[in-house]
Amino acid sequence: MQERAAPLDAETKVAERPHDHKDELRLWLRLFACKEVIEGEVRRRLRHSFDVTLPRFDLMAQLYRAPKAMTLGELSQRMMVSNGNVTGLVDRLLEQGLISRRPSPKDRRAQLVSLTAEGRRFFRAMARANGDWIADMLTDLSGDEIETLMRLLAKTKASARKAIGNGVPR
Amino acid sequence: MQERAAPLDAETKVAERPHDHKDELRLWLRLFACKEVIEGEVRRRLRHSFDVTLPRFDLMAQLYRAPKAMTLGELSQRMMVSNGNVTGLVDRLLEQGLISRRPSPKDRRAQLVSLTAEGRRFFRAMARANGDWIADMLTDLSGDEIETLMRLLAKTKASARKAIGNGVPR
DNA sequence: GCAAAATACTTTAAGCCTAAAATATCCCCG
DNA sequence: CGGGGATATTTTAGGCTTAAAGTATTTTGC
Numbered sequence A, B: 001m002q003e004r005a006a007p008l009d010a011e012t013k014v015a016e017r018p019h020d021h022k023d024e025l026r027l028w029l030r031l032f033a034c035k036e037v038i039e040g041e042v043r044r045r046l047r048h049s050f051d052v053t054l055p056r057f058d059l060m061a062q063l064y065r066a067p068k069a070m071t072l073g074e075l076s077q078r079m080m081v082s083n084g085n086v087t088g089l090v091d092r093l094l095e096q097g098l099i100s101r102r103p104s105p106k107d108r109r110a111q112l113v114s115l116t117a118e119g120r121r122f123f124r125a126m127a128r129a130n131g132d133w134i135a136d137m138l139t140d141l142s143g144d145e146i147e148t149l150m151r152l153l154a155k156t157k158a159s160a161r162k163a164i165g166n167g168v169p170r
Numbered sequence C: 001g002c003a004a005a006a007t008a009c010t011t012t013a014a015g016c017c018t019a020a021a022a023t024a025t026c027c028c029c030g
Numbered sequence D: 001c002g003g004g005g006a007t008a009t010t011t012t013a014g015g016c017t018t019a020a021a022g023t024a025t026t027t028t029g030c
Helices: A007-016 A022-050 A054-065 A072-079 A083-095 A117-137 A143-164 B007-016 B022-050 B054-065 B072-079 B083-095 B117-137 B143-164
Strands: A099-103 A111-115 B099-103 B111-115
Touching (some): A022 A054, A022 B143, A054 A083, A054 A099, A054 A117, A083 A099, A111 A117, A117 B022, A143 B117, B022 B054, B054 B072, B054 B083, B083 B099
Antiparallel strands (some): A099 A111, B099 B111
């Protein structure tokens, strides 16, 4: 169960500070908007340049970086999405010939998935383009600014996780 | 058409700087992860506490803040989603009795949508809870840190928009 | 050894989302 | 006035996503 400030404490805090939750909310909205702009463009370019969706790109990235073939379960864990979701993505990538699938020799329930030769080539091209796009979109940020953002976003994530109660798996 | 550095320039840049696009990519991934954590929890809590999805909450927020009833087209613009998407969301909110819909007196093509009395009450409760959740999740950030993040995220968004070519509508 | 629990995966039902085509209406210009 | 382009909305086809239920296989504990 997550611990949250008792109602009374929360009200005290609000009373002490002239601004209630406004700043936090505005920050959240800005973070969200920022991510929407970048992600929207990445999706658009992946679709137009490679006819690939972001989820498929993500799945291929997992396979590309993995030393060995992975099961659907491992993929679903690493991508932090549901099992059924991975089933569908794998089906569609198989149709495109970008990955291959074979039964696990150790466990007859499991399937091992890996990139085909074409899948590897294709992924390398996409990853290179993706890196260029991101660098291009963030080009106005200095090294210092990137570093500051990295640090503060890490802190933000940690704060959120603490409030959610991650660390203890739910 | 967007102007991008020619391949040769890009390689020169990489050669000059020991780090290629790595920092930008890592920043993007961190921004994304940060947003996932917060958004995931907001969705979960909206569903468990109010049996409402985030898109429906967003739509109601638009109606709540608007001085007058809005058409589907205005909603779709403000929410930055497609027309067909709004059609579906409005259908489902109508079923729940949270919004109402009437033909525009000025334009027989258009429909005017607004919150019902129950919709307003319900939205106020959700918005209050949402503010509390966000403030709670961002509680470890100081006022200064929030301010810095606001500024740098604004700069990030502006940089991305410039690279995308927003400003000129596509 | 074998029943029960756990695990790997698929299926299903429902919702969100988009682009593109279809419909209905409005508005302008000749 | 009347045709043609613009606009408001819906529909359609396809993909992503989840939770929950179902299937097959493995593992565990007695």
